[in-house]
Structures are given as structure tokens and as C-alpha cells.
Amino acid sequence: MIDQKLANLRHSCAHLLAASVLDLFPTAKLAIGPSIEDGFYYDIDFGEQKITNEDLSKLEKTMKGKVKSWNSFQRIDKSKKEALDYFKDNPYKSELINELSAKGENITFYRSGEFVDLCRGGHSESPSKDLKYFKLLSIAGAYWRGSEKNPMLTRIYGTCFFNKEDLDNHLKTIEEAKKRDHRKLGKELDLFVISENIGKGLPLLTPKGALIRKQILDYEYQLEVENGFQQVFTPHIARSEMYKKTGHWQHYRDVMYAPFGIDGEEYVLKPMNCPHHYMIYSSRPRSYKELPIRLSEAGTCYRFEKTGELAGLLRVRALSIDDSHILMTEDQIEDEFRQCIDMVKKMFKAFKLHNFYVRLSLSDPSDAVKYIADEDTWKKAGEKLEKIIKDNDLEYKVGKGEASFYGPKIDFIVRDSLNREWQMSTLQLDLFMAKRLNLTYIDEDGKEKHPVILHRGLTGSIERTLAILIEHFAGAFPLWLAPVQVSILPLSEKFADYAEKVKKELLLKGIRTEQNNENKTLGLKIREATLHKIPYLIIIGEKEVDSHSISVRSREGKNLGQLKVSEFITQLKTQIENFS
RNA sequence: GCCCUUUUAGCUCAACGGCAGAGCAGCGGUAUCGUAAACCGUAGAUGUCAGUUCAAUUCUGACAAAGGGCUCCA
Numbered sequence: 001m002i003d004q005k006l007a008n009l010r011h012s013c014a015h016l017l018a019a020s021v022l023d024l025f026p027t028a029k030l031a032i033g034p035s036i037e038d039g040f041y042y043d044i045d046f047g048e049q050k051i052t053n054e055d056l057s058k059l060e061k062t063m064k065g066k067v068k069s070w071n072s073f074q075r076i077d078k079s080k081k082e083a084l085d086y087f088k089d090n091p092y093k094s095e096l097i098n099e100l101s102a103k104g105e106n107i108t109f110y111r112s113g114e115f116v117d118l119c120r121g122g123h124s125e126s127p128s129k130d131l132k133y134f135k136l137l138s139i140a141g142a143y144w145r146g147s148e149k150n151p152m153l154t155r156i157y158g159t160c161f162f163n164k165e166d167l168d169n170h171l172k173t174i175e176e177a178k179k180r181d182h183r184k185l186g187k188e189l190d191l192f193v194i195s196e197n198i199g200k201g202l203p204l205l206t207p208k209g210a211l212i213r214k215q216i217l218d219y220e221y222q223l224e225v226e227n228g229f230q231q232v233f234t235p236h237i238a239r240s241e242m243y244k245k246t247g248h249w250q251h252y253r254d255v256m257y258a259p260f261g262i263d264g265e266e267y268v269l270k271p272m273n274c275p276h277h278y279m280i281y282s283s284r285p286r287s288y289k290e291l292p293i294r295l296s297e298a299g300t301c302y303r304f305e306k307t308g309e310l311a312g313l314l315r316v317r318a319l320s321i322d323d324s325h326i327l328m329t330e331d332q333i334e335d336e337f338r339q340c341i342d343m344v345k346k347m348f349k350a351f352k353l354h355n356f357y358v359r360l361s362l363s364d365p366s367d368a369v370k371y372i373a374d375e376d377t378w379k380k381a382g383e384k385l386e387k388i389i390k391d392n393d394l395e396y397k398v399g400k401g402e403a404s405f406y407g408p409k410i411d412f413i414v415r416d417s418l419n420r421e422w423q424m425s426t427l428q429l430d431l432f433m434a435k436r437l438n439l440t441y442i443d444e445d446g447k448e449k450h451p452v453i454l455h456r457g458l459t460g461s462i463e464r465t466l467a468i469l470i471e472h473f474a475g476a477f478p479l480w481l482a483p484v485q486v487s488i489l490p491l492s493e494k495f496a497d498y499a500e501k502v503k504k505e506l507l508l509k510g511i512r513t514e515q516n517n518e519n520k521t522l523g524l525k526i527r528e529a530t531l532h533k534i535p536y537l538i539i540i541g542e543k544e545v546d547s548h549s550i551s552v553r554s555r556e557g558k559n560l561g562q563l564k565v566s567e568f569i570t571q572l573k574t575q576i577e578n579f580s
Numbered sequence: 581g582c583c584c585u586u587u588u589a590g591c592u593c594a595a596c597g598g599c600a601g602a603g604c605a606g607c608g609g610u611a612u613c614g615u616a617a618a619c620c621g622u623a624g625a626u627g628u629c630a631g632u633u634c635a636a637u638u639c640u641g642a643c644a645a646a647g648g649g650c651u652c653c654a
Contacts, residue, residue, distance in 0.1 A: 052585085053584075138648055139583075140583065141582060147651080148651045153650095187591080196645060308651085315653070461654040531616080551614085
């Protein structure tokens with residue numbers, strides 16, 4: 001958590017920015033300027049004027065000059081009328097004032113130097129002394145009050161610290177983080193490409209990228225087998241009619257691609273796997289004895305994401321969801337959730353992802369059109385999930401309005417290299433769909449009942465997971481995930497034959513091995529392999545050939561000395577098997 | 581989709597409105613080498629389409645793609 005003093009400093013810096021903006025752009029209209037996790041921003045309506053990055057340094061200069069006369073922030077209480085009068089030309093402030101007054105809250109202004117702004121307070125006590133180490137970072141667009149129906153304001157982001165060292169460190173951290181950006185590493189390590197000819201948001205996995213994907217899926221498959229899941233396989237399209245029945249047509253239409261005709265029937269690309277799995281369930285009568293049925297598939301889905309939303313592998317238009325649908329009786333809910341939570345925890349441990357949090361995603365009753373209407377069922381489902389979270393000792397935040405249209409969910413959120421949050425695992429409780437599609441089972445009393453459905457995404461999206469893992473490991477994947485595990489570097493062509501023999505031995509034992517016979521110096525070969533983050537290098541020269549051994553070097557630069565091939569294989573195997 | 585920014589060779593970067601230049605990678609050779617860059621040679625580019633101009637990589641506009649945000653979301 002950010003301490004209040006720093007937040008106050010940053011908010012004060014937002015005031016300073018706003019005052020300087022008015023100096024340089026007198027007709028600009030201020031909206032709001034809060035402090036945020038890594039700094040602050042101010043949203044401003046510049047009207048017809050355009051502001052560019054060059055203006056940021058001008059603004060910084062003005063801020064540096066202005067702050068010298070800012071000795072304090074003084075509170076000024078105003079009546080609604082006085083306040084509205086002061087901001088009569090500013091629709092944003094007026095809107096805020098009217099709202100505050102409607103809620104019966106006090107209306108306070110704060111003065112610093114000659115600048116006065118509507119503000120609830122929380123400032124630096126001596127701005128002229130403390131407010132020195134700041135930087136304006138970027139210009140962005142942001143809709144007033146976050147709604148795309150409102151006008152777009154210009155948002156200026158900045159950051160601020162109490163001393164130069166903290167500021168420099170922060171800026172350095174941002175630079176460092178850019179180096180582990182999965183798009184940059186994806187190119188450098190040859191893991192995936194996005195071709196303009198194929199289309200945006202449609203990543204192509206290269207052999208190395210595809211290998212990591214396979215490793216992830218193989219791991220999950222093993223985990224699922226241990227937990228009683230069964231794999232299915234389903235096509236990428238389905239009749240539009242199906243989605244009209246599920247309600248996706250009404251609630252999900254804007255991310256589905258336009259339908260196309262086959263034999264006079266209307267079809268769409270599937271935006272999720274649920275209906276396909278349900279139809280497997282309903283293909284024959286089900287007994288309560290069969291439940292829970294856990295169907296699973298890494299299914300590729302197609303979603304229309306707006307251009308501006310696409311981001312490397314983190315947000316794509318064709319995504320593979322490691323999707324499962326568990327159909328069960330009501331009294332199996334707790335056990336199934338517990339099992340899935342354990343699987344998620346285990347998987348996160350295998351990926352060494354420790355920095356994640358849990359979000360209980362509920363509906364937002366004020367946005368009723370977004371959800372299937374039935375308040376009682378929603379309430380019941382939400383309470384059930386909250387209890388499950390508590391029973392499993394998970395710390396959580398509540399995400400109002402984050403639910404799926406068919407039910408609340410437990411989401412697992414991780415961060416990327418730029419500290420942005422991304423949802424990975426998701427466990428969704430669905431008390432609606434079985435009834436709606438008339439999915440049934442015969443219970444012990446001989447009566448037909450509707451199963452409860454748990455939608456489970458283990459990583460959520462394989463593409464996103466790949467991106468998160470690339471950034472998390474900075475490309476240096478643990479041995480079990482590394483696309484190339486060992487590279488053999490013969491000192492010269494003379495040793496290529498012996499190297500070939502060693503390579504065969506490793507390949508035979510399932511170690512992913514490459515051999516670099518290029519006519520290059522050893523130093524260069526080591527450099528290249530290290531830059532490609534290959535976990536182990538085997539160096540072969542006269543010594544090794546003579547003693548029937550190999551020399552091993554790790555990607556960290558450690559010389560592990562000379563050993564027998566069989567010893568090395570044993571070491572690798574142990575490491576691979578005990579990764580989690 | 582919207583706001584801001586960017587686009588020069590496979591990659592990283594140069595070039596006042598006046599002949600587009602380098603390093604690495606590639607290709608052809610030479611050296612047969614002991615733990616992060618051997619040496620010589622060679623080929624390769626201004627995102628697309630308009631406009632202004634005697635002259636455009638450079639200025640203007642449209643389009644495309646990419647990046648940072650907003651909205652949305654796995």
C-alpha cells in the first residue's frame with residue numbers, strides 16, 4: 001500500500017500541474033486530478049487545442065518555477081452557489097459540485113499560491129520544500145467519468161517522489177521493465193510473430209513458442225488427469241441458433257464475429273466453448289451417479305476485440321482457453337471449487353507466480369442489461385462463492401460488475417512487467433444455464449433435475465499465459481519449459497562427430513538439444529546461446545573427447561566442470577521432474 | 581472505436597528540404613580456436629497513397645501497422 005504522505009504529495013503535484021496548465025493554456029478546463037499507484041494524473045479539456053509531448057517539458061519548467069511560491073494549501077469552505085459561480089464556465093467541476101451537494105457533503109476549495117481548485121483535501125504540508133522531484137510521463141485520452149458516451153479529455157500522467165533517488169529508481173524500473181516486455185523478448189527469442197498479412201490480434205507461434213505452449217498444456221493435462229477431468233475436442237464454429245438459446249446472442253453479441261451462411265443456415269465462430277461442451281453432456285440421459293462430469297478442452301475461441309484493445313499476446317482475437325465445464329449436483333459445489341482452487345494454486349506454484357491476488361467478481365445490479373435477470377439466484381451464487389473463498393483462506397477483493405452474464409466468479413489476477421493487472425484463472429458459478437438449455441440428470445429419487453455448472457479456466461488464455469511467463473522469467477524459462485534445454489558447442493569442426501554422438505544420447509532421453517556447428521569462435525557461440533537464454537551449454541574439445549566426457553556451463557555463466565553424459569542427464573531429469 | 585506518440589535494411593540506430601550511412605544478423609571466403617563479440621569481402625532500406633516544392637526520409641493530409649492510455653475483457 002502507498003503511504004498517505006506520498007499520496008498527498010502526488011495529489012499536490014497534480015494541483016501544481018493543473019495550475020501550470022492554466023498558465024500555458026488559459027482556456028483549458030480542469031476535470032479531476034487524483035494520485036494513483038505510481039504517481040498521479042490530471043484530466044483536462046483542452047478544447048480545440050492540441051497538446052503534444054513537447055508541451056510536457058514546458059509544463060515541467062513552469063511547475064518548477066511556480067512551486068517556489070507555494071508555501072501551503074489553505075482550505076476554503078464555499079456554499080454550493082459560490083462554488084458553482086466560481087466554476088460557471090467549467091461543466092466538469094459544476095457536475096462534481098452538484099453531486100457533492102446532492103449527497104450533502106461539504107464543498108471545499110484549496111488555495112496554493114494564486115491557484116484555487118475544488119478538492120476534498122489531502123496535500124503536502126510544505127509544497128515549496130517537498131514538491132521537487134517529479135516528472136510528467138505521458139499524454140493519454142480518457143473519457144470523462146470513464147464512459148465512452150462522454151467527451152474524451154486529455155489525461156496527463158506524471159509521477160512524484162520525496163527525493164531524487166526514489167524518482168530515479170522509479171524511472172529506472174520502468175526502463176528495466178520494458179526490457180522484459182514479452183513482445184520484445186518474443187521477437188528476440190523467436191517465440192511468436194504477428195503478421196500484418198494474417199491480421200492483427202492473430203499471433204503465430206513459432207516452433208519455440210509452440211513448444212512452450214505444448215509444455216504448458218501437457219502440464220495441465222497431467223494435472224487434470226489426476227483430478228478426474230476428461231478431454232473432449234470440439235469444432236471452432238457453431239450455429240447462431242445455439243447462442244440465441246444460451247443468451248450469448250443478447251449479452252455477448254458485440255465481441256462475436258459476423259455470422260456466415262452454410263447451406264442456408266447461419267453460423268458463427270465460437271466466442272467460447274461452453275455450448276459445445278453442454279451438447280456433449282446432453283447427448284444422452286445422465287444419472288446422478290455420473291456427476292460430477294468434468295469436460296475439458298484447450299479450445300480456440302474468436303472474439304472481436306476493438307483495435308485499441310489488442311496487446312501482443314495479452315489481448316488477442318483468437319485465443320485458446322484451457323476451458324473446463326464441470327456439471328454437478330448442488331451439494332458438490334464446495335468440493336469441486338476446492339479442487340479447482342487447489343489446481344490453480346498448484347499451477348501458479350509450478351510457474352513460480354507468487355504475486356497474484358483473488359477477486360470475487362460480482363454483478364452490478366445497476367447495469368441490469370448486462371446480466372441474466374434473477375436477483376435471488378445472483379445473490380445466492382455470490383454468497384456461495386464468498387463462503388468458498390473464505391473456507392479456502394483466500395484473501396480477496398470484490399470486483400463489482402466483473403461477473404459474467406451467467407454468474408459470479410472467482411478470478412486470479414497477476415501483473416505483467418509494467419505492473420498492469422491481467423486476469424488469468426477463473427472459476428465461474430453458473431446456476432442459470434442448465435435450466436435455460438434444459439440440461440438434466442436423473443436424481444436418486446427418479447426425478448429430473450438441472451445440474452449446476454462450474455466454468456473453469458485454469459490459465460484463462462494460453463496466449464496470455466505465455467506472455468505473462470515470458471515477462472515473469474524475462475525469457476529465462478525454467479528447464480521444464482525451455483524450448484531448447486541444452487546447446488552443444490564443439491570447439492571446432494574436428495569435434496563435431498563426438499558432439500553429434502552426445503546430442504543423440506540427450507535427444508534419446510527426451511532432452512531438447514541443439515548443436516551449433518557454425519564456424520565461429522567459442523566465445524561467440526557462448527554469447528549467442530546465453531542471449532537466447534538456453535539453460536545449459538555443453539562445450540566439447542580435445543579434453544572431452546579424450547576423457548569421454550562433457551563440460552557444462554549454465555546460462556548464469558557458471559562453469560559446472562567436466563562430467564559424464566549419463567551423470568548430466570540424471571541431473572537434468574531430476575531438475576525437470578521436481579520443478580514444482 | 582477514441583486521445584497522444586511512433587514508423588529508415590531481418591534487428592538496433594544515423595542523415596539542415598539537396599548523392600540515404602553504420603553496427604549486428606545474412607551471404608562468400610580465411611583462421612580450427614577453451615567459457616559473453618576472430619578477420620577479409622559482399623548484398624540489403626525511407627510503411628502505403630496523395631499534396632506543397634526546382635527538389636521530400638525530412639513539411640502537410642489520408643490510410644495502414646505498432647506503442648502508451650480510455651472503454652471493454654481471458
